[in-house]
Amino acid sequence: MIDRQPIDTYARQISDEKQTSVITGSTASTDKRFNALFTDYADPDSLRKLAAKIKDHTLHHLDTYLEQAEASLQRNGVTVHFADSGDDARETVLNILRGHEVTQLTKSKSMASEEIHLNPYLIENGIEVLESDLGEFIIQLDGDEPSHIVRPIIHKNRREIARTFQREGIAEDYNDDPGTITRRARVHLREKYMLAQAVITGGNFISAESGRLVLVTNEGNTRFGMAPSKVHIALVGIEKLVPTDRDLGVFLNLLGRSATGQQLTVYTEFISGPKDDSQPSGPEHMHVVFMNHGRTDVLDSNCREILRCIRCSACQNVCPVYRQASGHAYRSPYGGPIGAVLSPLLFGDRFPELADLPKASSLCGACNEVCPVDIPIPDLLLRLRDKAKRAHIPQPGDLPMTPFATLATSPSLWRTAMTMSKAMNHLPIQVAPVRPLQDWLGQRTLPDWHGGDFRKWLKARKEK
Amino acid sequence: MSRDTIFQKIRSALEPIKEKAAHPGFEEAMLISPVRTAGSPVEAFSRNFTTVNGRVMSTLEEVIDLLRAQNHQVGYCDPSLMETLGRPLADAGFEVRTEYCRENYDDYDFGITRATGGIAETGSIILDDAHTSDRLAALSPWVHIAVLSRAAIHPSVPAAIAHLGSSRNIIWVTGPSKTADVEGILIEGVHGPGEQIAFLVD
Numbered sequence A: 001m002i003d004r005q006p007i008d009t010y011a012r013q014i015s016d017e018k019q020t021s022v023i024t025g026s027t028a029s030t031d032k033r034f035n036a037l038f039t040d041y042a043d044p045d046s047l048r049k050l051a052a053k054i055k056d057h058t059l060h061h062l063d064t065y066l067e068q069a070e071a072s073l074q075r076n077g078v079t080v081h082f083a084d085s086g087d088d089a090r091e092t093v094l095n096i097l098r099g100h101e102v103t104q105l106t107k108s109k110s111m112a113s114e115e116i117h118l119n120p121y122l123i124e125n126g127i128e129v130l131e132s133d134l135g136e137f138i139i140q141l142d143g144d145e146p147s148h149i150v151r152p153i154i155h156k157n158r159r160e161i162a163r164t165f166q167r168e169g170i171a172e173d174y175n176d177d178p179g180t181i182t183r184r185a186r187v188h189l190r191e192k193y194m195l196a197q198a199v200i201t202g203g204n205f206i207s208a209e210s211g212r213l214v215l216v217t218n219e220g221n222t223r224f225g226m227a228p229s230k231v232h233i234a235l236v237g238i239e240k241l242v243p244t245d246r247d248l249g250v251f252l253n254l255l256g257r258s259a260t261g262q263q264l265t266v267y268t269e270f271i272s273g274p275k276d277d278s279q280p281s282g283p284e285h286m287h288v289v290f291m292n293h294g295r296t297d298v299l300d301s302n303c304r305e306i307l308r309c310i311r312c313s314a315c316q317n318v319c320p321v322y323r324q325a326s327g328h329a330y331r332s333p334y335g336g337p338i339g340a341v342l343s344p345l346l347f348g349d350r351f352p353e354l355a356d357l358p359k360a361s362s363l364c365g366a367c368n369e370v371c372p373v374d375i376p377i378p379d380l381l382l383r384l385r386d387k388a389k390r391a392h393i394p395q396p397g398d399l400p401m402t403p404f405a406t407l408a409t410s411p412s413l414w415r416t417a418m419t420m421s422k423a424m425n426h427l428p429i430q431v432a433p434v435r436p437l438q439d440w441l442g443q444r445t446l447p448d449w450h451g452g453d454f455r456k457w458l459k460a461r462k463e464k
Numbered sequence B: 001m002s003r004d005t006i007f008q009k010i011r012s013a014l015e016p017i018k019e020k021a022a023h024p025g026f027e028e029a030m031l032i033s034p035v036r037t038a039g040s041p042v043e044a045f046s047r048n049f050t051t052v053n054g055r056v057m058s059t060l061e062e063v064i065d066l067l068r069a070q071n072h073q074v075g076y077c078d079p080s081l082m083e084t085l086g087r088p089l090a091d092a093g094f095e096v097r098t099e100y101c102r103e104n105y106d107d108y109d110f111g112i113t114r115a116t117g118g119i120a121e122t123g124s125i126i127l128d129d130a131h132t133s134d135r136l137a138a139l140s141p142w143v144h145i146a147v148l149s150r151a152a153i154h155p156s157v158p159a160a161i162a163h164l165g166s167s168r169n170i171i172w173v174t175g176p177s178k179t180a181d182v183e184g185i186l187i188e189g190v191h192g193p194g195e196q197i198a199f200l201v202d
């Protein structure tokens, strides 16, 4: 029996309710994106192409720009760290926290930290971690995993959230009005923010020229978390650089519009160092941890274009496979087309296990069309499929081609098979030897099989 | 040493790339949306700020009406803005404090601080730490009133970037704090202000 691909299995397991949440959410985001870009610009495509070129340039000179960024940050009073592996990154963060005697912190949404499972590690080591983004906070309460890059709880509906709040004592009664849910979170979270000694953030961009770290959020959680904190740690992938401040304009114009259809995300923060004398408040210590965690392997592959990604989630929202399967089906923090390419590459040791992801695509090309940095995702998916083939990684769902080849090369066998196949009209679908075929047949009625009729017709045909 | 390892890995990954992409260069005009910047910077700012659910005001009466309608009483005012708004509001019966006390962050219904600039194209206000008396005063109250000089409004995002300045912390605020985490429904006032006001002065 040929089994389903893991992603299909996931897709079949999610409830109708969850699937509706995901489909409605992602469709709405796709529409907003389109409206924002096409109302504002006559030729938004030229912007995407420009952004792609700037990113390629940066990646092709990554050593130079990383060195420059390091120097700029140090000049601004930031302590710069480098972490090659996930383990290195986790230890580095923990050591910084221990150095400042931090026992309690807030964290704002960061994909880099999700990659290396930073939260559980810090908690095991006795540090109290509070996710400050509303969605991530709910994920934390539920012990769940985010299923979308920008909207981590796209798979949850208001009733589930209301039950969580009641269960966790954040609310005394059950109330599933989204406004009330948000208000309750506001009261609960700000009290906690004020107790934090440190804040951990990611970074959307770093300008190598000025060392400005750019953070974007809609809720204002990062800024709130930063208010009482003495220490700010930014965990940033080494590919997040742009050459100059001027280049930031290109990416800021594209990020909000592509992600949520906003011209700019509500809070766009430029941080270039710890508090100086001119400032009344702000963290006194700032650390930037540049994390590799597989990125140089991607740079060394024929899929390096994926490092242009600015994590906007537009490809995820538009993807028909993601909409059906939801983010968890991709078994990594990155769901949808970006995950299908990035995860098998980034988590190199898990390649065999994730090698089915590049196949979970109909190559319709929508992901490339919406990508603000013009990543040729379908091409990269094909390259990865090829890589899996070369590595001889057997895949559930791979059709055995040998029997077909034998049939197709022997006319007499073919004839017999065609006639015999008429029996298929009367067989139950369960006997189909391939699970995906069973699934497919389960939802469709095929016309009756007429195997061999063409040959009969051809023979009987009179020459004109 | 992670640092050396990373640089080594980058260099060996880049080595086989024969044609390294050059920086494409670009004209700023390419980034600017003609629709959003139409009209004078003040007009464009007002239009775009309103689109993101901010409120543009220029008279004391408008501020008083809103605060009364929403039943707000206690607020903070940057001492240097007392003449502009603080004292007149106090005269109208509001309690206006010139010190923001972090322990009592929940006391304040409104906060009045200075915006160092604005961006017409996106309807954003710019807060620069060096000129904001307390970051939290612009964040914790339900209503944030940013006093913004009309002349400080930059026409576009590229123009605002060109004038970022040297402060260690600069933030562009484009509308009230918001989330769409719960079923994609837009809710304002998540952690920051639910009402964002730009009070324009000359």
Ligand code: SF4
Binding pocket: A308, A309, A310, A311, A312, A313, A314, A315, A316, A338, A367, A370, A371, A372, A373, A374, A375
């Ligand atoms: S691959 Fe492109 S569309 Fe997808 S998240 Fe990254 S930048 Fe956005």
